[in-house]
Each structure stands twice: as C-alpha cells, then as structure tokens.
Amino acid sequence: MRYVxxxxxxxLGGNNSPTAKNIKKILxxxxxxxxxxxxxxxxxxxxxxDVDDVVNSGLAKLTCVPAGGALTAPPAASPAAGGAAPAEEKKEEEKKEESEESDEDMGFGLFD
Incomplete structure (x- = not known):
C-alpha cells in the first residue's frame, strides 16, 4: 500500500508517469x-x-462493501442504589479509556 x-x-505532484527513483525519493x-x-x-x-480512472473503478467496487454504522450505544443505566453508581461509572470510564488508548496504536503505521 505504501508503494501505491x-x-x-x-x-498528485504533477508527475503523470513516476519512475522508481521518484517513488524511492518519496518513501x-x-x-x-x-x-x-x-x-x-x-x-x-x-x-x-489514468490514475483517476483507476481510482474511480476502485470506488465503484466499494459500493458493495458494508460500511457499518448500524451500531448504537446502549442507554445509560440509571442508578438503583444511589451510592454504588458513581463507583461503577468510574470503573466503566477507566475501561473505556484503556481500550481507546490500545486502539490508537494497532501495531502498524501508515507507511509500514
């Protein structure tokens, strides 16, 4: 993917037929x-x-790929016993933060 x-x-820089030297320089x-x-x-x-034609043909192929977006967040639970709810919320928030942090770096970069 990095080579493409x-x-x-x-x-995009104006070179309609890049050479290996051009690609190496960018990488x-x-x-x-x-x-x-x-x-x-x-x-x-x-x-x-023509790169525009190649990209457009690829976009046409992506129309059949599901994009998701149908998931909704569950409604927040109302606290039944007033004192226990804040502690549970803190634990849930900490778990959410940990999972978000681990998702940020999934072991690869844009050009790996």
Missing amino acids: AAYLLAV DSVGIDADNDRINKVINELSGK
Missing part, C-alpha cells in the same frame, strides 16, 4: 527502505493508465 500511496503522491523522505521489486510491480501495473 507514493505513486499516487507523485502523480525515503518518510524513512522507509524501498523494495525495488514492489516498486517495479506498482509501476508496471499502473503505467499507461
């Missing part, structure tokens, strides 16, 4: 060691094609 992204960045700028075989594969697959 670098290719697309080169095209090196963010500290990624480029693999020549992968770069050449991306260049061979996309050479002679």
Whole structure:
C-alpha cells in the first residue's frame, strides 16, 4: 500500500508517469527502505493508465462493501442504589479509556 500511496503522491505532484527513483525519493523522505521489486510491480501495473480512472473503478467496487454504522450505544443505566453508581461509572470510564488508548496504536503505521 505504501508503494501505491507514493505513486499516487507523485502523480498528485504533477508527475503523470513516476519512475522508481521518484517513488524511492518519496518513501525515503518518510524513512522507509524501498523494495525495488514492489516498486517495479506498482509501476508496471499502473503505467499507461489514468490514475483517476483507476481510482474511480476502485470506488465503484466499494459500493458493495458494508460500511457499518448500524451500531448504537446502549442507554445509560440509571442508578438503583444511589451510592454504588458513581463507583461503577468510574470503573466503566477507566475501561473505556484503556481500550481507546490500545486502539490508537494497532501495531502498524501508515507507511509500514
């Protein structure tokens, strides 16, 4: 994916047919060691094609992919016994914060 992204960045920068050197330069700028075989594969697959057409054909394929969004949050429980509810809420908030933190870094970066 990083090689395709670098290719697309080169095209967005005005280079309609990026070379391996162009892609390596982009990847090196963010500290990624480029693999020549992968770069050449991306260049061979996309050479002679209009990037806008390739992206639009990919978007058409995504129309059948479910996007989710049907989940709703459960309603907040009302405290039955006045004193116990705040302690339970604190525990739930701490659990939520921990899960949010662990989701932030899922073990990979944009260009890994």
